């Protein structure tokens with residue numbers, strides 16, 4: 001099969017499927033070399049973040065005792081060693097969003113072809129890694145990728161689309177294979193929502209009809225375990241998951257009870273009263289769907305569970321740990337209502353002295 005001349009050009013007599021299949025086996029882009037060789041500091045950060053206590057990743061003696069020549073990197077760090085960093089990724093995302101995707105390689109052409117055919121959304125669906133041998137400090141990786149397969153059109157829960165699988169081959173500084181990865185995405189036509197038709201006919205803003213509509217807040221990833229929480233918020237109820245076997249409350253929602261392991265649960269309506277257990281004031285990076293400074297608090301409910309939520313009705317300077325708060329509900333758009341806490345008028349804050357406590361702790 002010969003590669004298509006251009007994404008949209010002279011091959012329009014071919015069916016879309018034929019044109020898609022012509023990409024299979026082509027290189028997806030240039031070879032990427034890791035910024036840093038495999039190294040102990042990055043391994044340390046990874047195992048700390050992941051809570052992985054296997055000593056072979058940080059302790060020479062333990063690694064040798066386990067039959068390795070020395071410390072090895074966690075195999076699942078494979079992709080870490082070729083990542084280009086947050087800033088470069090964000091710049092690439094910005095360029096893509098601005099339509100200056102730039103690249104004209106086979107992968108860019110394949111994406112452009114699917115975009116033109118209406119498959120404009122993308123979601124990552126699968127990642128399978130294969131490890132040839134453990135990576136050790138000093139290994140310096142590079143990765144090349146090819147388009148492994150493009151599926152025919154499939155109906156999925158997100159909408160119809162094509163699955164695209166890329167094969168990434170990782171080699172070290174000597175060109176020896178050390179691992180591979182199959183990475184699959186779904187490029188799909190988003191299903192229109194009933195509410196979108198209504199919104200399209202409304203001006204983006206009452207003040208300035210030419211203003212771009214404000215992006216929506218990110219959607220929660222709904223599962224059969226957590227859906228009740230968001231449905232409850234829609235009804236202006238703050239619900240806590242409760243084990244029906246032993247009565248233990250739990251949050252965030254999960255399938256089974258951490259106390260008795262029962263899978264049976266129902267929910268309890270919280271009073272909505274709680275206290276600020278901890279908080280951060282987020283200034284940066286700023287995402288257009290949010291107002292800044294953004295207070296994100298860990299609220300301890302009087303029932304005992306804690307949840308993360310925004311706090312409104314207070315300037316960031318006045319918020320403190322231990323502050324009594326009460327829940328309210330804010331509809332951010334037609335599909336998203338979330339609990340938002342505010343200072344509890346029935347339980348006025350004791351004194352500012354309370355807020356000195358964490359400061360003193362930091363000084364000691």
Ligand SMILES: [Zn+2]
Pocket residue numbers: 243244245246247248257258259260261262
């Ligand atoms: Zn239980």
